[in-house]
Amino acid sequence: MNNRTNERRLGWKEFLLSLFLIVVVWATGDLLGIGIRPTGTPESDPAGVVRVLFTNPRAQSSSTNTGGLDEELAALIDESQVSVDVAAFDFELAKVADALVRAQQRGVQVRLVTDSDYEEELGPATLRAAGVPFVTDDRDAFMHNKFVVIDGHQVWTGSWNLTENGTYRHNNNVLVIQSTKMAKNFTAEFEEMFEDGAFGPTSPDSVPYPYLDLNGIQIETIFESEGNARERIIDLIEDADNSVLFMSFVLTDNDITKAIIARHRAGVRVAGVIESGNIGDAGSDFEALRQAGVDVLADGNPYLLHHKVIILDGAIVITGSYNFSASAAENNDENVLILHSPEVAVRYVEEFDSVYSTAEATAASH
Numbered sequence: 001m002n003n004r005t006n007e008r009r010l011g012w013k014e015f016l017l018s019l020f021l022i023v024v025v026w027a028t029g030d031l032l033g034i035g036i037r038p039t040g041t042p043e044s045d046p047a048g049v050v051r052v053l054f055t056n057p058r059a060q061s062s063s064t065n066t067g068g069l070d071e072e073l074a075a076l077i078d079e080s081q082v083s084v085d086v087a088a089f090d091f092e093l094a095k096v097a098d099a100l101v102r103a104q105q106r107g108v109q110v111r112l113v114t115d116s117d118y119e120e121e122l123g124p125a126t127l128r129a130a131g132v133p134f135v136t137d138d139r140d141a142f143m144h145n146k147f148v149v150i151d152g153h154q155v156w157t158g159s160w161n162l163t164e165n166g167t168y169r170h171n172n173n174v175l176v177i178q179s180t181k182m183a184k185n186f187t188a189e190f191e192e193m194f195e196d197g198a199f200g201p202t203s204p205d206s207v208p209y210p211y212l213d214l215n216g217i218q219i220e221t222i223f224e225s226e227g228n229a230r231e232r233i234i235d236l237i238e239d240a241d242n243s244v245l246f247m248s249f250v251l252t253d254n255d256i257t258k259a260i261i262a263r264h265r266a267g268v269r270v271a272g273v274i275e276s277g278n279i280g281d282a283g284s285d286f287e288a289l290r291q292a293g294v295d296v297l298a299d300g301n302p303y304l305l306h307h308k309v310i311i312l313d314g315a316i317v318i319t320g321s322y323n324f325s326a327s328a329a330e331n332n333d334e335n336v337l338i339l340h341s342p343e344v345a346v347r348y349v350e351e352f353d354s355v356y357s358t359a360e361a362t363a364a365s366h
Helices: 002-032 069-078 094-105 122-129 164-168 180-194 229-239 254-265 286-291 326-330 342-365
Strands: 049-054 083-088 109-114 134-136 146-150 154-158 173-178 211-214 217-224 243-248 269-274 295-298 308-312 316-320 334-340
Touching: 049 342, 069 094, 069 146, 069 154, 083 094, 083 180, 094 109, 094 122, 109 122, 109 180, 122 134, 146 180, 154 180, 154 316, 180 211, 180 217, 217 229, 229 254, 229 308, 229 316, 229 326, 229 334, 243 254, 243 342, 254 269, 254 286, 269 342, 286 295, 295 342, 308 342, 316 342
Parallel strands: 083 109, 109 134, 243 269, 269 295
Antiparallel strands: 049 173, 083 146, 146 154, 154 173, 211 217, 217 334, 243 308, 308 316, 316 334
């Protein structure tokens, strides 16, 4: 009897000690700012290079448009030697499609994953006619990725759909990343869809290198809807000390909006621009932000603001295909890159200032 009593008392002591240690670890992490970056040391790729590209929206768009992202991507594809994997939500650019056909004809492995709602567009139709293998998601939710992996060492990703409007009329951003390890991340995601038919939340949450250091630029990679992008974005917003800037095609995720409003109320500078065509939609948080006193504007592009960008403290950039919505978090196929780099952030701040100025001028003229 005494032995059993002593064991029971020892168990309570162990429980209380464990509880105390949990509280200490939590408090220490909060005080030290742990959570701004993922735990552990990033995997290094010192040869990694990151380029940032933006569209330059024009007043009119026509078949004679030149000098856009379509030509830059086609040129990279024309240099490919081994493989090109394309995950494209909407693909109708002839220059890119023709470059992919040329690549296949010279022996490069070309593969495509696209959303089933857009499989009859010019891009998939051109590749189908050339015998390029492709698969669709065949479901109601979106295969919303927009990325290309070239020769296993170069990734092209961002908010840019492979369309004429996306190239020459809409505000979009692209990251071109030279890194074999980053390419492995996106190739693994591509093959889950292409080889295994795993889309949305059925896709395994496995990223070979979730945290990379590319020559001083630290990048987190998250794929949705199997990942945890919403939670990570909220954590980062909550850790912002100086500024939260956002450019958003849609903003309907109430949890992200609450985190943004909380930073505003804490005295952090908060400013944002949301696509004007979506601010009145059901579920839009535009009015909630305005009523909370947040400096938020409807965009001034007569076509579309298509960015999905948050810039924190002039040092962290969140971007990718991921709209700030429940569908992106819970149903779609998406990618999110979180870049810890003041050098990258300054480029996005410049874009934000341009988008904000246009929105401000448009609001003043009405």
